[in-house]
Amino acid sequence: MKRWIGIIILILLFGVLPQVLSRYYVILLTKVLIFAIFAMSLDLLVGYLKLPSLGHGAFFGIASYFIGVFSTRVANSFWLNFPLAIGMAVVVAALFGLLVLRTRGAYFFMISLALSQMLWGIAFSWRFLTRGDDGIPGIIRPEIAFLPWSLQDPLCYLYFVLFFFIVAFILMYILVHSPFGHTILAIRESELRMRTLGYNTWLHKYIWFMISGLFAGLAGALFVYLNGFVSPTSLSVAMSAEALLMVLLGGAGTLIGPAIGAGSLVLLEDIVSAYTERWLLVLGIIFVLVRMTTPYGILGLLGRSEFKRQRKHEGIGS
Amino acid sequence: MKALVVNDICKNFDGLQALNHVRVEVEVGERQVIIGPNGAGKSTLFHIISGILLPTSGDVYLYEEKITRLPIHLRANLQLSQTFQLINLFKGLTVLENIVLALKSFKRTKFTLHRRLNGFKHIHQQAEDWLAEWHFWDKRHIRVSNLSYGDQRLLDIMLALANQPRLLLMDEPTGGLSGAEIQIISSRIKNLSREISILFIEHNMDVAFDLADRITVLHMGEVVKSGTPKEIKGDPFVTEIYLGSQKGFEK
Amino acid sequence: MSFWFVQTLNGITFSMVLFLITAGLTLIFGLMRVINLAQGCFYLLGVLIGFSVLQSTNSFLLCLFFGIVAVGILGILMQRFFLFHFQDDHEGQVLLTLGFVFILSDLALLIWGGEPKLLPKPPLFEGSVEIGTNFFAIYRLIMILTGILIAICLGLFIGRTKMGALIRAGADDMEMARGLGIRIPLLFTAVFGLGAALSSFGGIMAGPLIGAHPGLEWDILLLSMAVVLVGGLGSLKGAFLGSLLVGLVDNFCKVLMPELGLFVIFAAVAIVLAFKPTGLFGKL
Numbered sequence: 001m002k003r004w005i006g007i008i009i010l011i012l013l014f015g016v017l018p019q020v021l022s023r024y025y026v027i028l029l030t031k032v033l034i035f036a037i038f039a040m041s042l043d044l045l046v047g048y049l050k051l052p053s054l055g056h057g058a059f060f061g062i063a064s065y066f067i068g069v070f071s072t073r074v075a076n077s078f079w080l081n082f083p084l085a086i087g088m089a090v091v092v093a094a095l096f097g098l099l100v101l102r103t104r105g106a107y108f109f110m111i112s113l114a115l116s117q118m119l120w121g122i123a124f125s126w127r128f129l130t131r132g133d134d135g136i137p138g139i140i141r142p143e144i145a146f147l148p149w150s151l152q153d154p155l156c157y158l159y160f161v162l163f164f165f166i167v168a169f170i171l172m173y174i175l176v177h178s179p180f181g182h183t184i185l186a187i188r189e190s191e192l193r194m195r196t197l198g199y200n201t202w203l204h205k206y207i208w209f210m211i212s213g214l215f216a217g218l219a220g221a222l223f224v225y226l227n228g229f230v231s232p233t234s235l236s237v238a239m240s241a242e243a244l245l246m247v248l249l250g251g252a253g254t255l256i257g258p259a260i261g262a263g264s265l266v267l268l269e270d271i272v273s274a275y276t277e278r279w280l281l282v283l284g285i286i287f288v289l290v291r292m293t294t295p296y297g298i299l300g301l302l303g304r305s306e307f308k309r310q311r312k313h314e315g316i317g318s
Numbered sequence: 319m320k321a322l323v324v325n326d327i328c329k330n331f332d333g334l335q336a337l338n339h340v341r342v343e344v345e346v347g348e349r350q351v352i353i354g355p356n357g358a359g360k361s362t363l364f365h366i367i368s369g370i371l372l373p374t375s376g377d378v379y380l381y382e383e384k385i386t387r388l389p390i391h392l393r394a395n396l397q398l399s400q401t402f403q404l405i406n407l408f409k410g411l412t413v414l415e416n417i418v419l420a421l422k423s424f425k426r427t428k429f430t431l432h433r434r435l436n437g438f439k440h441i442h443q444q445a446e447d448w449l450a451e452w453h454f455w456d457k458r459h460i461r462v463s464n465l466s467y468g469d470q471r472l473l474d475i476m477l478a479l480a481n482q483p484r485l486l487l488m489d490e491p492t493g494g495l496s497g498a499e500i501q502i503i504s505s506r507i508k509n510l511s512r513e514i515s516i517l518f519i520e521h522n523m524d525v526a527f528d529l530a531d532r533i534t535v536l537h538m539g540e541v542v543k544s545g546t547p548k549e550i551k552g553d554p555f556v557t558e559i560y561l562g563s564q565k566g567f568e569k
Numbered sequence: 570m571s572f573w574f575v576q577t578l579n580g581i582t583f584s585m586v587l588f589l590i591t592a593g594l595t596l597i598f599g600l601m602r603v604i605n606l607a608q609g610c611f612y613l614l615g616v617l618i619g620f621s622v623l624q625s626t627n628s629f630l631l632c633l634f635f636g637i638v639a640v641g642i643l644g645i646l647m648q649r650f651f652l653f654h655f656q657d658d659h660e661g662q663v664l665l666t667l668g669f670v671f672i673l674s675d676l677a678l679l680i681w682g683g684e685p686k687l688l689p690k691p692p693l694f695e696g697s698v699e700i701g702t703n704f705f706a707i708y709r710l711i712m713i714l715t716g717i718l719i720a721i722c723l724g725l726f727i728g729r730t731k732m733g734a735l736i737r738a739g740a741d742d743m744e745m746a747r748g749l750g751i752r753i754p755l756l757f758t759a760v761f762g763l764g765a766a767l768s769s770f771g772g773i774m775a776g777p778l779i780g781a782h783p784g785l786e787w788d789i790l791l792l793s794m795a796v797v798l799v800g801g802l803g804s805l806k807g808a809f810l811g812s813l814l815v816g817l818v819d820n821f822c823k824v825l826m827p828e829l830g831l832f833v834i835f836a837a838v839a840i841v842l843a844f845k846p847t848g849l850f851g852k853l
Binding site for chain 2: 179182183186189190192193194195196197198199200201
Binding site: 248284291 | 602655659663665669670672
């Protein structure tokens with residue numbers, strides 16, 4: 001119960017606070033929400049399926065690029081581009097899933113990285129479509145007919161994104177607590193036993209993988225509208241790595257943890273970048289420090305009971 | 319019709335011939351025990367029957383249906399089940415959650431995304447009834463990792479029974495248990511319906527002779543003898559195999 | 570005809586470079602079950618350190634020496650003080666190496682700046698030699714020979730020496746090796762240092778051809794990962810053959826279809842993996 005009150009307060013904060021903040025911080029807060037969605041989507045893989053993916057940026061970036069290309073060359077229609085972009089992310093997840101889910105541990109890591117780099121390579125090289133390294137500028141937020149306000153206004157866009165954040169969070173929460181979610185957790189614990197009990201574990205993992213890709217795509221779509229610009233960076237390893245760090249920082253397997261991790265990292269980047277160009281160095285140091293000291297993330301530090309339970313049963317050689 | 323036919327199975331691991339033209343038959347309702355010294359190939363045989371491994375050659379038939387290359391979960395759907403030598407339960411979950419998980423497998427509810435687990439009353443009711451039958455009801459909310467070893471073994475058997483198996487594979491069901499616990503497990507197994515055919519691996523000779531209708535002896539990847547407990551007990555070659563190895567006739 | 574010949578030799582040249590890095594990756598994975606994402610950084614740092622040394626001493630030999638030793642020591646330090654704490658946590662180790670990639674690559678940017686650099690060829694090996702109707706750079710031939718030499722040495726080292734046997738024992742059965750009294754932590758550190766040194770060596774050797782530029786640490790890592798994915802983790806033979814394959818494919822693609830870049834390589838990797846999830850020689 002306490003947890004829920006905390007969440008509601010946080011959301012109210014996001015609703016009320018921006019009214020008094022400057023434009024810069026409104027945009028920053030919007031970025032926080034978008035990356036929170038991205039991190040949560042990755043948590044579905046990392047925390048619930050124990051698949052530490054270094055290629056999650058692929059789904060994020062492909063949605064961004066889809067909107068980038070379509071809105072500048074075809075039509076800037078929200079109802080066309082937005083769902084299709086997310087659909088594109090799911091398609092890519094479906095394709096990647098076929099290859100990636102047959103592997104385990106080290107191989108999974110590498111293949112997920114390799115596949116997303118493949119996409120990055122296409123974005124970089126296929127200048128005709130993607131303008132390569134230069135990226136695609138001039139992406140304008142579309143007008144949505146039934147909304148009385150314009151998305152061009154940063155504050156309105158923040159609330160727009162907040163809406164999707166709440167929806168995404170609720171959906172993922174329900175998902176994780178559903179029978180399907182329970183099955184996934186059981187598969188995480190002992191896939192062999194689940195198979196002998198009659199579960200088609202591969203199919204379960206595949207569907208879960210695509211759902212994770214869907215939410216990552218949602219984040220990517222919202223991100224490109226925020227920036228008005230897309231470049232291969234959206235598909236880069238750095239993007240995937242930052243997402244992974246957000247999940248680990250906040251605490252994998254909790255959904256809220258990664259959201260908090262995302263917020264922390266986005267704000268931290270903002271602060272650090274004001275003083276030095278060496279953000280990547282700082283990021284790397286944080287990565288190493290986090291790993292060395294608190295493998296269960298911020299929430300683990302706060303002593304959440306789930307982690308005590310997890311720690312007890314992880315044992316040797318999980 | 320036989321419950322299980324393992325026909326001319328060979329398994330080769332990079333030059334090591336683990337199983338060599340093995341033939342095993344289990345009659346419907348039969349309790350057959352596979353015995354043999356360590357390294358005889360018993361677990362390999364089990365893995366091939368359950369689908370964890372694929373044979374190099376030969377076939378496996380379940381009620382005359384060929385299952386040689388069928389994926390594990392589809393064999394479970396054909397009502398083949400197994401318990402494991404090393405406890406393979408969901409230790410982080412409670413007893414009730416484990417049973418529900420096993421029962422859920424064959425209901426369409428497992429793909430439902432939109433309702434909380436506890437909302438599915440009928441599965442829970444079924445689970446609780448079943449737990450009561452096995453005197454587990456008051457332990458239903460205990461986390462499996464906190465159960466005694468004997469209770470874990472019992473739960474293992476329950477999980478394997480969830481899909482109403484026609485063939486049950488039991489890999490050393492009494493492994494690591496004390497005398498009293500062995501008694502409990504043995505009587506549970508004896509009380510299982512004869513609609514379930516059971517194939518065991520056992521190292522405990524007392525249990526093996528107690529439970530078996532038929533004993534098959536495996537040695538160095540080959541079947542050396544198959545017969546009633548009496549026939550096996552008296553066979554000089556079998557005795558020699560066992561006296562030659564460390565296990566011998568365990569008490 | 571000559572075009573294919575020259576390009577094939579060029580491809581093989583690159584393959585040798587790839588092999589040096591991948592051999593390191595393979596050794597480290599084979600023994601410790603860790604994928605060292607910083608392997609590309611070791612390569613990059615090798616070139617950069619070599620560059621600085623060359624600027625002050627003009628000796629390629631010293632350049633090699635310092636580059637290899639410095640990076641080797643860096644690898645040893647990294648393993649001893651950081652990775653060591655995650656002995657059985659493979660996921661943690663991989664993530665730790667990821668963190669180091671960010672640290673090392675940004676430090677490299679800070680110290681050496683972002684301009685692409687190329688090492689000058691050692692004067693002894695400048696010039697070309699005539700093979701049939703083609704001219705082929707002597708240096709490239711030297712690289713191919715060196716690569717083959719190292720491959721043979723490594724193979725002999727792993728296969729025939731006591732140290733190699735220790736490594737193989739540790740890779741096969743860690744518990745047994747510990748039980749036999751093999752100083753596992755020392756072995757890990759040594760192998761990690763060796764892997765780093767090999768990578769750095771590759772970087773310096775390729776210095777006159779590829780040089781160093783920001784982002785190289787990822788480019789080269791990904792290519793060697795492609796090698797490993799195709800050749801299989803833990804197999805030195807696979808690393809060599811995989812390097813040949815990837816090196817040749819990459820070279821021909823760059824020449825014939827420059828727009829496709831990495832895509833072709835990884836598409837090929839995807840196809841191989843679709844049929845054999847553990848790579849052509851995978852031991853996973």
